[in-house]
Amino acid sequence: MIPTKGGYAVDVPTINVSERARRENASLWSTFRAFGVTFSRLFTSLIKRDMPTISYPEQSRNYSERFRGTHILTVRDDGSLKCVACYMCATICPAECIYIEAAEHPNPEIEKFPKLFNIDMMRCIYCGFCVDACPEEAIVMSREHHQAAYNRNETLYGIEKLMARPGIDAKGPGYRPNRPFSEAKIFDPKSSPTCAIPSVTDERHPAVLYESMIQKRQ
């Protein structure tokens, strides 16, 4: 029990730093010994080339297979989008960052596809619930996590950006809970260069609304 006075602790033992240094035999010699450690490390790094650091962001480490980065929309074998617009991801999303508009698929066996599938990356908290909720493994996560952008609309990822972007090729897929029982197929622009999926930024999207609200207040 620390005695207090007016909400503040009183009679707390204080550390006298110079007293402690004297007690621990700190002297000039220990200073040189410390420099010795620094220089030996410098020589191993320069001469033996044994470097513990990397030149981030030019280089980066390999992340875990379960890394939850920016989402990927997977495709069927014919290269079309696997998503059936069931809204399970939008329902479970705690950040409410997924916006879907469904439309009638020409194939009655598939029935439904997303006309619009937007994820607001500024809202997303990368919890991975959407991946867990998806009954088709149509959405998985990647190992990419850079979200720098020049304006807010660039952080609104539409279908095309979610299907294929340089980051997926560079880093590869991340969190896929059903692995290795089923493997998510990712759109490959080289094997099937076209995919007839409309993708536009919807003006009703929350990010845009939010921006207009800010402008209104200013």
Place this chain on the structure above:
Amino acid sequence: MPKITLNDQTYDVPPGKTIIQLADEVGVQIPRYCYHPDIGIEGSCRMCLVEVEKLPKLVPSCATPITEGMIVRTATPRVLQAVRYAMEFLLLHHPIDCPVCDQSGECWLQDYYMANAGHTSRYPGTEKTRRKKATDLGPLVKLDQERCILCTRCVRFTRNVTHTGEIVVLNRGHASEIAIHGGKPFDNPYSGNVVDICPVGALTSSDFRFKVRSWFLKGTSSVCGGCSTGCNMRIDHSARALGGGIPGESANDGKIYRTVGRRNVDVNQSWLCDEGRLSFHAMERWPRLQSPRATGDARTVDGLLPAIHQRFESIRKEHGDGAVAGLGSATNTNEALFLMKKYFRGQMDFRLGTEMETYLQRQDDLLRRLDKHPNTQGAIHLGLAGTLGGMRGLRMMAESRQIRGMWISYHPQLIGDGEPEILVELQQLIGALDFSVVSTTHEFAWTAGATIVLPMAGWAEETGTYTNFAGRVQIANHAVMPPGGGQPLHSMMSKMLGLAGIQVSADPAAIFEWIAREVPAYTGVDYDAIGPLGMSAQAVTEVKDEEVAR
């Protein structure tokens, strides 16, 4: 009166009632698919089986009339087992495509599976029978034969309610399927009802399909504004805009996605006509009026009202009380029309066209009526069909300079082509006036000559009462917010009355209390007692008359 014991409770029941009807009345839950109170009994789903003492087999409660001394139990192990078996058969070839099924979230298969069955299928999914997916039965209805459980609710609806018989069961046994007869499209004016009564996802609405998942919707009980029948309906709208939207900051806060018939035995049973069902689209037909249009600085409705009042007062002072008048419409609520009549001191009318001749005339045998206004009877009760002679009379008075200033409240008909000839006359009326205020819902070209145009809340955007053709007062609750700076007419009128020195609340309940005090037709009607099913104003007065006679 036969006595019956249902789950150890004894009831006196009028003869002819079935067990399931009694159970529904007293709140005993019996699962069912094929039973619907308004379409006749089939007994095909075997879900409502109950145990009756001294009967060797379980009996379907929907088809068993109550007899003297019956002892019925609904939750014995034998009954629960039978329901589980019935569910197992119904789900045997079910595709379980709930993620893409429009019914999911409000599907009775899902509900009863979770409540009563919970089994694992003994049939390998790969060997399930495949049937036709998503075929058009008619312009409004799509059929998925894989999901169908052959309860024949839709068949009985076309046979017993509309008497058209388009939908039939083809083939026999395992090959039976729901189909339209001879390829004739299912396009009768009540076709949308089969979507409401289908307990599974077999029949879906082409209009609502894939727009939104049902669990995002919020239901508000309301009344159809399409015609003078006043069918009870539930408005399903987004509780929040999908994927965000800022409450109170954006008009996207609420959007109506569909309307569903609400059961009211005295008005519409469970049905809606297709025109009424789709009438909510009328609000999107033209661009909505977002803000007032007027000369001067004021840009809000509240900012304009004092100037409007001053102008009316100066006209009254200069040319007498009769020089100012109001023109409502039979699509406004009782509350709005009443306050407007108070503000214009009785100088008010509502007749735009032929409401008075047509509001009692049927368009067909089931629900529809020729008058496409929901509140003609209410306006008549309020005494608005007076000596002014409707819009035509007011126009003549305006042209002969008897009337100088007017407030015109116009709400477009939700059903029909928008009454072009009436709009031409309204434009002439506005042209003949010195000072005209138009409160309306949409951007209309004919309002160009008006001095001030105010945005008004439309149907489903304001709370108030409508009185249907038979004098039944029903509450239409507001489901969504009016876009922009629009306000309900009754709240604008309460502010106008406040400027004129009469303080009145903008709460519809308070206004209706005033109406009940002053208007003979509503004597004794309490707003809180109207409830979701409405209250017949005439019946109340009839009872009163009898009491007086006695």
